[in-house]
Amino acid sequence: MISTALKLFGLIALLLIGRFALAQQPLTIDITKGVQGSGIPIAIAPFGGGAPEDIAGIIASDLQRTGKIAPQPAGARADYSVTGQAQPGGARGYIVQFQLAGIQGAPLLNLSFDVPPNQLRPVAHRISDLIYEKLTGEKGLAGTRIAYIASGGDSWYLVVADADGQNPRVILRSGQPLMSPAWSPDGGKLAYVSFEGRRPQIIVQDIYSGARRVVSAAPGINGAPSWSPNGQRLAFTLSKDGNPEIYALDLATQNPVRLTSSSAIDTEPVWLPDGSIVFTSDRGGSPQLYRIGPGGGAAQRLTFEGDYNARPTVSPDGRYIAMVHRRGGRFHIAVLDLQTRQFRVLTSGGLDESPSFAPNGKMIIYSNGQRLTAVSLDGSVKQDFTLRGNGRDPVWAPYGR
C-alpha cells in the first residue's frame, strides 16, 4: 500500500520536475521486484517539529528500497516503530531526534543529531542506515553515493549523486566522451577516461577540490582504470605497444609496469583484495575472464559459461565477481562465486552492462542500456533508477567520507 503511495508520489514528483524544472535531472527509484508483502514491517510516524524536509518520508523510502524492510503508516500493525522530531534549535540549526522501538521493552535506538538545514536529508539517510543495520545486521546504503556518466547535446557529464538519486552534482562537463569512472577506496577521488583533445586519457580527479591530474596519455588506448585496494596503485589498459595490455601504475612514482603479454585484447582489470588482478581477454578466441598475480605471470581462466564474459567487478569481500555475460546473443549481468565456483545469471535484460557492487556487497548497480538499475546479489530485489536523459557506467561509491 505504502509502496503504491510512494510510487505515485515519485511519479507526481517526476511530472512536476519535468514541468517546472527542466534543468533538474534527479534519479527517482522504483522498486520493481520482490517487495510487496515481504520484509520486516515497521511503522513510521511523521516527524513533528516543522523541518523543511520530510524526514519520515525519506526514511520510509530508503528502507523500502532495501527490499528487506516494509515501511507502514503510523499506527499500522508492525513489529517495529519509528518516531521522531526535527525542530529548530541546537548549535547548528536543527535538532533531529528519533527512536526505534520493538513491540515492547526499551527503545532499540534513541539518538539525536544537531545539524544545519542542508544536512537534514543526509541525517535522514543516516537514520535509515542505523535502523537497517539494527534490524538486519548488515550495513545500509542510504548514506552512500553513486557516480555515473550522462550525456546531452554535445556534452558529456560525470555526475555524483546520493544513492537515492537525489542531489546529482556534475563534477565534470566535457565536449568529448567520458567513460569508465572508478572510485578511489577512500571515496574522495574518481579515475576516469576522458577523450578531451580527441584522444583518450586517464585522469584522476579529487571530487572535493575539483583538481585533476592526467595519469596516462600514452599513444593508443588509455582505458579501464581501477584502483588497488590500498588506493596507491592504478591498473589500466594501454595499447601503446601494439595491442591492449594491462598495466599497473604506482601513483606516487608514476611508473607503469606491464602485467600481461599476449597478442589478444587484454583489458578491464580489477583488483582482488589479495592484490591479484582479474581482467577480460579474448586470448582463447572469445572474451573471458582471467586472473593474474600481483606482478603478472601466467593467467588462469575463470569463466567457462557462454561465449562472452567481460567487464569484471569484484565484491568488497573479494568473494564474488560480477560481469557482463552473453547468452543467446543477449547481454546480462552474471555473478561468479569464487569460493564455490557457482555461476549465476542475475538479470534478464538484453543490453545489461557496467556492473558495480554496493559497498555492503548486497546490491549491484548496472546499466540496462537505457537506465540505471540495481539488483540484489541473490536476485530477489530490483531497483530501477529512472532518470531524465540517460545514465550509464554507474559506480557505487565505497563507504568513507
Next chain:
Amino acid sequence: MQYITRNLIAAAALALLAGCTSTGDTTGQDQTGAQQDATTEQGITAQPGQDAYSYPYGQAPSQYDTYDTTGGTAGGQASGGRPGQAVAGGGSAVSADRIVYFSFDSAEILPESQTIISKNARVLTGNTRIITQLEGHTDERGSREYNIALGERRANAVRQAMIAMGVSPQQIRVVSYGEERPADAGHDEQSYALNRRVEIVY
C-alpha cells in the same frame, strides 16, 4: 584558381607547422591534438585541454542542461540522427566514401570496403603531408571498454590495409571511440550496422 592556390599554400604552411610540432617527439606514434588540428582539413577542431570543465563536489552544478553547449533541445537526450544524417556530437561528419563498415564482432575488412580504402589510400600516397586519423567504432552491445579494444582492432585493420597499399605509417593515427560516438542512435540491427565502422578522417 587563385583561391585554390592560396588554400594550397595555407595547407602547406599548416603541414609545416605540424612538422615543427612533432619534432622532439620520440615515439613517432604521438597523437597529440595539436598535430591533428594543424594537419586535418575538416572535422577536427577541438583544442586540447579546453573541452573539459571540472567542479569541486561542494560547488558542483546540480543542473546540467544549463551547461549544454549546443543551445539545442534541453533534456539530456542522446544526440543522434537517422541513417545518412550527420550527427551532432556523434563525431565528425564524415562523408560516406570515408566510412568502412564491419560485420558483428568482426574486424575483418569486407570485400566491398576495398574500393573505399584504396581510394583514400591513393589520396594519402598522392600527398604524403596529409595525416589521417582512423576512428574505430562499435555498436552498443557488450562491455564499453572491450568495445574500445574492438574499435581499435577495426581501425588497425584499415591501417594495415592502407599500409599494404603503400601509405606511410607516419601518415596514419588511430583512435578508438568504441560505442561512445554512435553514428545512429537507434537500437536495432539497422542502426548497429551503421555504427560498426571506421571513419577515415583527414
